[in-house]
Amino acid sequence: MPLLEEVKAALRITTNDEGIKGEVQELINSAKIDLVQAGVKESLVNMDEPDAIIKRAIKTYAKANFGYDNPEAGRFYESYVMLKQHLSLYGDYKAAGS
Template structure:
């Protein structure tokens, strides 16, 4: 299963009309992780996948009452990833 499919499932989205927006969010999450020092961005890695999904949940749609909670969760997970040499050192 591709990462976009996992994200769409987590967002409870089935329509393809949102694929472009969702892919932009996935790309944004990966770039944010890279800018923070995460170099090992493997789509199948459970923590990378979780970080991307939570980032997308925080930023997808308008009027999301849970956005702040998801953003805090993403920030904590990003911090955890940046403190681990498994994710910040080139393999």
């Protein structure tokens, strides 16, 4: 399943509205940029099929940043930060020079 569809499912989005799909894709792109800036290998983040932990980080980032009235946004953001830190420090994911 394409990452866009996986993130839409994680956000409980069933519509194929282009505006919503565009917003979700922007969240995916933002999460990827944030992970790379944190020191995660760009080659792993930008794979056609990222591994499960990178997907989890992207989905958690999306859950933290999608919508306006999300009472769980803070909890999802904290989870994302912890995943990002783990990925940026773990040898298999850590970019050279980070």
